[in-house]
Amino acid sequence: MMISLRCEYDAFREGRDGTVMIHLRLFGRCRIYHDPVSPVLKAPAQVGWDAWFRTIDLVTPQPLKGEELLRRTRGWWTVEPNDVAEVVRKYGRLVVGSGGELLVELPDREAAESLAEAFRERFGDQVQLANTVP
Amino acid sequence: MPTDDTDNWGRDPQVRMMRRVFSHMETLQSRLIERVGISPFDERLGRWRRAALGMFEREWVEVSRRGGPPAEEDLSRVYVECFIEILAKDGISLPDDDLSAVRI
Numbered sequence: 001m002m003i004s005l006r007c008e009y010d011a012f013r014e015g016r017d018g019t020v021m022i023h024l025r026l027f028g029r030c031r032i033y034h035d036p037v038s039p040v041l042k043a044p045a046q047v048g049w050d051a052w053f054r055t056i057d058l059v060t061p062q063p064l065k066g067e068e069l070l071r072r073t074r075g076w077w078t079v080e081p082n083d084v085a086e087v088v089r090k091y092g093r094l095v096v097g098s099g100g101e102l103l104v105e106l107p108d109r110e111a112a113e114s115l116a117e118a119f120r121e122r123f124g125d126q127v128q129l130a131n132t133v134p
Numbered sequence: 135m136p137t138d139d140t141d142n143w144g145r146d147p148q149v150r151m152m153r154r155v156f157s158h159m160e161t162l163q164s165r166l167i168e169r170v171g172i173s174p175f176d177e178r179l180g181r182w183r184r185a186a187l188g189m190f191e192r193e194w195v196e197v198s199r200r201g202g203p204p205a206e207e208d209l210s211r212v213y214v215e216c217f218i219e220i221l222a223k224d225g226i227s228l229p230d231d232d233l234s235a236v237r238i
Contacts, residue, residue, distance in 0.1 A: 033153055035157075035160070036160070076136065112175065130174065
């Protein structure tokens, strides 16, 4: 072996309650080319309002939550996103990274490996976890 | 393989070719990562993939300019050479025997 394994799980981030969690990116396969692809939220949705009795100029940016971003892969991935979310929920939760990446937040290494194995069993090689990109 | 019964894209020869290219790239990359002996979750992989992609896209343009559209097998070969070069820049080198196995 040429290098050490010290960086194996460097993708640690603080979770919602301040505990250290593992963040890994979630990749599915492109329905067209079958290569691994992952959605990135480039800008929040801009939500405006129409009303019956008044004009509302307000436009509010709405960031998507992890599962909402995952659902946007429907028709782009080879697998059904709700099925993926169902598997993820058993081991961790879906979040959106600071750069808009779709991430799975997991409590520890065992959960990451169990989820990877659950993906293999359910979807073959169609869904994969990978390290985050700096 | 996907279980999509309505794989109309798969009828397009260009799409089929790119599927083969990406699949071969993935196989070579997995083989390389395995030979290097790191976890698929290693944090550095993202940086390496991004750098290799940038180098590959520049090389692709260069190869196309020199001799027309590159052959399928050239694309994956060029990609894995870029990946090997990126690893080398980070001080990770493989013995020649391992490199030969990866390039097959």
